[in-house]
Amino acid sequence: MKQDMIVILDLGSHENTVVARAIRALGVYSEIHPHDITAEGLKALPNVKGIIINGGPNNVIDGVAIDVLPEIYETGIPVMAAGHDKALCEVKLAKFGNDEEFIKNAVRSFVFDTCKAEANWNMKNFVADQIELIRQQVGDKKVLLALSGGVDSSVLAALLLKAIGDKLYCVHVNHGLMRKGESENVIEVFRNQLSANLIYVDATDRFLGLLEGVADPEQKRKIIGGEFIRVFEEEARKLDGIDFLGQGTIYPDIAESGTKTAKVVKSHHNVGGLPEDLQFELVEPLKQLFKDEVRACGVELGLPYEMVYRQPFPGPGLGVRCLGAITRDRLHSLREADAILREEFAKEGLDKKVWQYFTVVPDFKSVGVRDNARSYDWPVIIRAVNTIDAMTASIEQIEWPVLLRITDRILAEVPNVNRVCYDLSPKPSATIEWE
Numbered sequence: 001m002k003q004d005m006i007v008i009l010d011l012g013s014h015e016n017t018v019v020a021r022a023i024r025a026l027g028v029y030s031e032i033h034p035h036d037i038t039a040e041g042l043k044a045l046p047n048v049k050g051i052i053i054n055g056g057p058n059n060v061i062d063g064v065a066i067d068v069l070p071e072i073y074e075t076g077i078p079v080m081a082a083g084h085d086k087a088l089c090e091v092k093l094a095k096f097g098n099d100e101e102f103i104k105n106a107v108r109s110f111v112f113d114t115c116k117a118e119a120n121w122n123m124k125n126f127v128a129d130q131i132e133l134i135r136q137q138v139g140d141k142k143v144l145l146a147l148s149g150g151v152d153s154s155v156l157a158a159l160l161l162k163a164i165g166d167k168l169y170c171v172h173v174n175h176g177l178m179r180k181g182e183s184e185n186v187i188e189v190f191r192n193q194l195s196a197n198l199i200y201v202d203a204t205d206r207f208l209g210l211l212e213g214v215a216d217p218e219q220k221r222k223i224i225g226g227e228f229i230r231v232f233e234e235e236a237r238k239l240d241g242i243d244f245l246g247q248g249t250i251y252p253d254i255a256e257s258g259t260k261t262a263k264v265v266k267s268h269h270n271v272g273g274l275p276e277d278l279q280f281e282l283v284e285p286l287k288q289l290f291k292d293e294v295r296a297c298g299v300e301l302g303l304p305y306e307m308v309y310r311q312p313f314p315g316p317g318l319g320v321r322c323l324g325a326i327t328r329d330r331l332h333s334l335r336e337a338d339a340i341l342r343e344e345f346a347k348e349g350l351d352k353k354v355w356q357y358f359t360v361v362p363d364f365k366s367v368g369v370r371d372n373a374r375s376y377d378w379p380v381i382i383r384a385v386n387t388i389d390a391m392t393a394s395i396e397q398i399e400w401p402v403l404l405r406i407t408d409r410i411l412a413e414v415p416n417v418n419r420v421c422y423d424l425s426p427k428p429s430a431t432i433e434w435e
């Protein structure tokens with residue numbers, strides 16, 4: 001193993017992620033683990049040079065006070081405690097707070113002088129270590145992966161491919177709600193360029209059939225999510241002798257599902273929604289990474305820039321942007337308009353500046369005029385927003401000439417559209433998506 005590691009034990013402090021990031025900013029790899037990890041569990045982790053316990057002894061979950069196991073102090077690994085008054089701790093500190101600079105200064109001497117950790121955390125070493133760990137975990141068994149083409153699953157696929165090559169089986173399900181060229185791009189990069197085993201399933205008719213006449217947004221999401229699992233399950237059953245499932249879990253996913261209750265955070269649970277008899281062990285090499293680190297990992301693995309830095313795209317895809325009951329003609333107009341928007345944004349460099357940008361086609365028509373005749377067609381709504389955490393968002397103030405050029409192209413090139421609008425609403429009161 002190339003990297004030294006500092007382990008942060010999670011006693012439910014909100015600052016854990018800031019502490020992890022501060023240590024990584026010092027050049028030392030750090031991972032956050034549940035508070036009740038055993039001494040054996042700790043020793044099984046590679047190159048642990050030090051332990052940081054962050055959080056007071058008064059942490060209470062479901063009425064029960066939680067603390068680390070006493071055996072942790074017998075491992076011989078240096079321990080630092082913040083906001084924790086165990087007498088055995090080598091260093092006792094006031095609670096850290098949320099300031100990365102403060103934390104860096106507070107832990108520097110512990111990390112380098114006490115633990116003698118080397119500042120050898122970088123993506124090259126991370127990738128090398130993960131490849132070794134994946135090979136140890138998987139052996140010569142096979143791994144299945146749902147490859148959507150999103151950042152996390154793409155980076156995971158590239159990493160697994162480096163580690164286990166043709167023992168990896170990727171399944172790309174096209175639910176018919178992908179953006180223009182998206183599935184083709186997944187096939188081009190992974191099958192043609194990286195020679196991955198890629199099973200491509202065009203399930204457009206299945207999804208659009210089930211969605212026919214369904215107007216309620218939550219119902220649409222349920223149908224899309226549920227059918228996705230079913231299609232994936234069918235493909236999994238066709239493949240024989242698969243023991244592992246690759247999952248592109250990243251640290252914020254774990255944090256959002258609640259790190260405080262370490263009992264909810266289990267690394268070896270099955271993927272949500274797959275039936276009981278389809279049991280896989282999970283391979284989740286990205287689960288300690290933050291989003292920017294996942295992207296850096298993708299760059300290190302040689303994935304195309306556009307794939308690694310692409311904007312977020314919701315799981316239900318264009319399904320929640322073709323408002324109300326989806327029809328194929330409106331979906332086609334939406335896809336074409338979205339492609340024009342993305343093309344024009346890229347020309348202006350806005351793709352690197354704006355957090356999320358897309359088009360929406362509502363399920364009502366308006367009157368227009370074309371070729372001296374009355375038209376009755378769909379509008380296209382453009383939305384472009386900036387945000388830090390997607391909880392609140394402000395709109396991008398796009399230059400008029402750019403908006404007008406996009407409008408001209410949409411009106412000239414997209415069928416059944418006679419009007420283009422720009423959405424000026426921040427979140428709140430609006431959400432980023434329209435459904």
Ligand code: XMP
Nearest residue numbers: 221312313314315316356390427431432433
């Ligand atoms: P809202 O519309 O809630 O969106 O302001 C916040 C962020 O979440 C994305 N989003 C979704 N992502 N499945 C997803 O995977 C969904 O059902 C979904 N709905 C919204 C949205 O694109 C934005 O980035």
